[in-house]
Amino acid sequence: MNLMQLFRSSRKEDNSAAIAKERLQIIVAHERNSRSGRDFLPAMERDILQVIQKYIEIQQECIDIKLDSQDGCSILEVNVQLPN
Amino acid sequence: MARIIVVTSGKGGVGKTTTSSSIATGLALKGHRTVVIDFDVGLRNLDLLMGCERRVVYDFVNVINGEAELHQALIRDKRTENLSILPASQTRDKEALTHEGVEKVLNQLAKDFEYIICDSPAGIEHGALMALYFADEAIITTNPEVSSVRDSDRILGILQSKSRRAVENLEPVKEHLLVTRYNPDRVTRGEMLNIQDVEEILAIPLIGVIPESTSVLKASNQGVPVVCNTESDAGQAYNDVVARFLGEDIPHRFLEPAKKGFLQRMFGGIG
Numbered sequence: 001m002n003l004m005q006l007f008r009s010s011r012k013e014d015n016s017a018a019i020a021k022e023r024l025q026i027i028v029a030h031e032r033n034s035r036s037g038r039d040f041l042p043a044m045e046r047d048i049l050q051v052i053q054k055y056i057e058i059q060q061e062c063i064d065i066k067l068d069s070q071d072g073c074s075i076l077e078v079n080v081q082l083p084n
Numbered sequence: 085m086a087r088i089i090v091v092t093s094g095k096g097g098v099g100k101t102t103t104s105s106s107i108a109t110g111l112a113l114k115g116h117r118t119v120v121i122d123f124d125v126g127l128r129n130l131d132l133l134m135g136c137e138r139r140v141v142y143d144f145v146n147v148i149n150g151e152a153e154l155h156q157a158l159i160r161d162k163r164t165e166n167l168s169i170l171p172a173s174q175t176r177d178k179e180a181l182t183h184e185g186v187e188k189v190l191n192q193l194a195k196d197f198e199y200i201i202c203d204s205p206a207g208i209e210h211g212a213l214m215a216l217y218f219a220d221e222a223i224i225t226t227n228p229e230v231s232s233v234r235d236s237d238r239i240l241g242i243l244q245s246k247s248r249r250a251v252e253n254l255e256p257v258k259e260h261l262l263v264t265r266y267n268p269d270r271v272t273r274g275e276m277l278n279i280q281d282v283e284e285i286l287a288i289p290l291i292g293v294i295p296e297s298t299s300v301l302k303a304s305n306q307g308v309p310v311v312c313n314t315e316s317d318a319g320q321a322y323n324d325v326v327a328r329f330l331g332e333d334i335p336h337r338f339l340e341p342a343k344k345g346f347l348q349r350m351f352g353g354i355g
């Protein structure tokens with residue numbers, strides 16, 4: 001560490017590279033998570049649809065499935081639009 | 085067996101074509117029979133960087149469509165006898181490259197060449213997917229900058245799920261991280277991500293670091309791959325990359341600010 005660096009580290013907002021790294025780590029982790037979910041989602045969606053269709057008449061378009069993660073916790077969101 | 089290597093990035097303008105031309109030339113200079121293919125349909129550029137733009141008669145799409153024989157489209161490099169170039173088509177039809185067509189040409193090239201370098205277009209659309217589909221190895225070209233790193237990660241995801249090796253459940257594509265346009269001065273000032281940051285985020289092995297260098301523009305002006313300029317920092321860095329690719333173990337260079345000015349030496353002498 002030299003004198004110039006000492007000056008700079010006292011002004012943290014100047015170190016934009018550190019901010020860049022932090023932001024990247026968060027977004028990349030998020031995107032990897034949703035990527036790894038993507039593989040089995042279509043198959044699971046089909047299975048869930050079949051189960052519902054045993055009892056209620058609905059179309060493929062009426063079901064929407066999302067896998068999301070927040071604060072280290074995964075959330076499976078299933079939206080089924082029932083016919084009226 | 086020929087090795088197929090894709091040079092890819094997701095983000096545009098990060099140095100893929102610069103890298104493809106230099107790595108292909110470097111491999112050929114070391115005695116390996118090499119061909120470099122421009123996959124950037126509609127935006128042909130590799131020919132310019134290789135300095136063979138006036139010798140293009142037929143292109144990749146002509147060969148796929150059966151309008152020309154492969155040997156008619158291949159351009160022999162004038163500097164390096166082991167090297168050939170297959171130029172991209174200037175057609176506006178982005179779907180001109182088909183799986184079957186590309187595979188047929190690659191199979192034919194594999195009979196004559198040891199290394200097949202595929203210069204990918206930017207993006208994650210058809211052209212980029214075609215360029216990476218048949219790859220055995222990938223050089224992930226990345227600038228130390230947020231959007232480039234994020235796009236590189238997306239491309240890694242695609243390599244791991246949509247490449248032939250992924251689809252056919254074969255051994256995964258071998259991934260190499262190449263950081264280009266690295267500016268050690270700006271890294272020291274905390275203005276640019278450093279190599280460890282990029283490595284940590286992408287978590288793949290580093291094959292080289294190419295410094296931001298005026299010699300790159302100069303080389304492209306002249307149509308001579310920068311790897312041929314052995315005096316320049318970028319040329320030497322690309323030479324190192326080729327050597328590492330061939331299995332040599334050499335330390336990374338050009339990671340520190342090059343010349344220190346008077347003031348900087350005064351203030352920077354302690355650390």
Ligand SMILES: Nc1ncnc2c1ncn2[C@@H]1O[C@H](COP(=O)(O)OP(=O)(O)OP(=O)(O)O)[C@@H](O)[C@H]1O
Binds near residue numbers: 096206
């Ligand atoms: N190490 C470097 N130092 C300085 N300039 C560079 C360096 N690498 C590439 N460039 C410049 O960046 C620009 C883009 O380079 P290049 O065409 O190789 O990128 P690309 O990834 O192939 O772009 P595209 O996505 O459009 O195909 C060019 O002007 C080139 O001279």
Ligand SMILES: [Mg+2]
Binds near residue numbers: 205
């Ligand atoms: Mg390019």
